Amino acid sequence: MGKIVSIHSFRGGTGKSNITANLAVSVAREGNRVGIVDTDIQSPGIHVLFDVDVEKIAHPLNDYLWGKCSIEETALDVSPILLDEEGKQAAGIGAVYLIPSSNKTREITRVLREGYDVGTLNDGFQDLIKRLKLDYLFIDTHPGLNEETLLSIAVSDILILILRPDKQDFQGTAVTVEVARKLQVPNLFLVVNKVLQDFDFEDVKRQVETTYQVPVAALLPLSVDMVRLASGGIFSLKNPGHPISVEIGKIARRITGS
Amino acid sequence: MDRNLVEMEVLERFIFLCKEFAAGNYDKVNELLDLTKEKEQPRLISELAESFGMMIIQIETREFRLEQIIEDLEKTKKELEIAKKKLAMENIELKNELRKVRIEIDHSQKAKDVAEITETDYFKYLQKKARDLKAAKE
Numbered sequence: 001m002g003k004i005v006s007i008h009s010f011r012g013g014t015g016k017s018n019i020t021a022n023l024a025v026s027v028a029r030e031g032n033r034v035g036i037v038d039t040d041i042q043s044p045g046i047h048v049l050f051d052v053d054v055e056k057i058a059h060p061l062n063d064y065l066w067g068k069c070s071i072e073e074t075a076l077d078v079s080p081i082l083l084d085e086e087g088k089q090a091a092g093i094g095a096v097y098l099i100p101s102s103n104k105t106r107e108i109t110r111v112l113r114e115g116y117d118v119g120t121l122n123d124g125f126q127d128l129i130k131r132l133k134l135d136y137l138f139i140d141t142h143p144g145l146n147e148e149t150l151l152s153i154a155v156s157d158i159l160i161l162i163l164r165p166d167k168q169d170f171q172g173t174a175v176t177v178e179v180a181r182k183l184q185v186p187n188l189f190l191v192v193n194k195v196l197q198d199f200d201f202e203d204v205k206r207q208v209e210t211t212y213q214v215p216v217a218a219l220l221p222l223s224v225d226m227v228r229l230a231s232g233g234i235f236s237l238k239n240p241g242h243p244i245s246v247e248i249g250k251i252a253r254r255i256t257g258s
Numbered sequence: 259m260d261r262n263l264v265e266m267e268v269l270e271r272f273i274f275l276c277k278e279f280a281a282g283n284y285d286k287v288n289e290l291l292d293l294t295k296e297k298e299q300p301r302l303i304s305e306l307a308e309s310f311g312m313m314i315i316q317i318e319t320r321e322f323r324l325e326q327i328i329e330d331l332e333k334t335k336k337e338l339e340i341a342k343k344k345l346a347m348e349n350i351e352l353k354n355e356l357r358k359v360r361i362e363i364d365h366s367q368k369a370k371d372v373a374e375i376t377e378t379d380y381f382k383y384l385q386k387k388a389r390d391l392k393a394a395k396e
Contacts, residue, residue: 001395122387145375154388165359174363175371182376183388200356211361 002129010172026252032135044101060102189217
C-alpha cells in the first residue's frame with residue numbers, strides 16, 4: 001500500500017512547492033513510483049518546476065473534481081523530462097507522475113465560488129495510489145487550514161510541515177501541529193527553511209524541537225543559488241552536491257525509512 | 259708537447275668543469291669560456307666548449323627564474339598562512355556572535371485558533387475518517 005506524504009505550511013512563501021518537488025524526485029530516485037498532486041488549487045505552481053505547460057494539458061485536477069474525467073487521466077508522466085546535472089535523463093527513477101491544477105483564472109474562480117466535494121479528492125488520492133501502483137503520493141497543499149488541507153492531513157501517513165524562523169510561522173505552526181495531533185498523523189516532521197546563515201543552526205533545531213515536541217528533519221539555509229534557480233527545474237537533480245540537495249536527501253530517507 | 263697529450267689534458271679539464279657545473283658550481287664558467295678560444299684549442303674542443311657554455315648560461319638563467327618563482331611562492335604562502343589565521347580568528351568571533359532564535363507562542367490565541375478548526379462537524383468527520391483509514395491499513 002502506497003503512503004501519502006503531505007507537505008504543508010501555515011503561510012505561503014515557505015518554499016513548500018519547491019521542497020515537495022525535490023523530495024518527490026529524491027524519493028523516486030531510490031526506485032520508487034511517486035505521484036505529486038497539486039492541491040493548491042487557488043494558486044497552483046508546482047508544474048512550473050517540472051516545466052509543464054498546464055494550458056496545453058488535456059485534463060488538470062479540476063476536471064477530475066468536476067467529474068469530467070478519471071483521476072489517472074490527470075496524471076502526467078514527467079520522468080522522461082527529469083534531467084541530471086549533465087542534461088541526461090536522471091537515472092534510478094521508478095516513476096514520477098504529476099497531477100497539476102489548472103492555472104486558468106476561470107477554473108480557479110469556479111473552485112472558489114462553488115467549492116467541491118473534498119471526499120472526491122480523497123477518493124482520487126486512493127485511486128491514484130492503486131491505479132498507478134504508487135509507493136508514495138506527495139500532496140502539495142494550499143497554505144492555511146482549509147477543508148482540503150485538513151483532509152490531506154487527515155489521510156496522510158507522513159506530514160511534513162515547512163516553516164521559516166519567524167514569529168508568524170512559529171505561531172501558525174503551533175496551531176497546525178496541534179490540529180495534526182488531533183488527526184493522529186502517524187509521522188510528523190518539521191523542516192525549517194530559509195534560515196539565515198548567521199543563525200546558530202543547532203540552537204534553532206533544539207529550540208524548535210523543544211517547542212513543538214516534533215523532530216526537525218532538516219534545516220535549510222536561505223540560499224541565493226536556490227532562489228536564482230527557483231522555478232528552473234529540480235534543484236537537487238541539477239546540483240546534487242549542494243548542501244541543500246544533501247539536506248533534501250536526508251528528508252527523503254526519513255520518508256522512505258518511516 | 260705531444261698534441262694528443264695536450265688534448266687529453268684539455269678534455270680532463272673539461273670533464274672536471276662539467277662535474278663542477280653538475281654540482282651547481284657555476285663560478286668556473288670563465289675557465290670553460292677560455293676553452294672556446296679557437297686559436298689556442300683544437301676546433302672540436304672549442305666548439306664543444308661553446309655549446310657547453312651556452313648550455314650553462316641557459317641552465318643558470320632557468321635556475322635563477324625558478325628561484326625567483328619559489329621565492330614569490332614562499333612569500334605568498336606566508337601571506338596565506340597569515341590570512342588563514344586571521345580568518346580562523348574571525349570565524350571564532352562570528353561563531354560566538356551567531357544569532358539565537360526566539361520562539362514565542364501565544365498559547366491562548368493558539369487554543370482559540372485550534373478550537374475554531376477542531377470543533378466543527380467537518381473536523382469530527384475527518385477524525386473519524388482518519389481513524390477508519392488507519393484501521394483499514396492495519
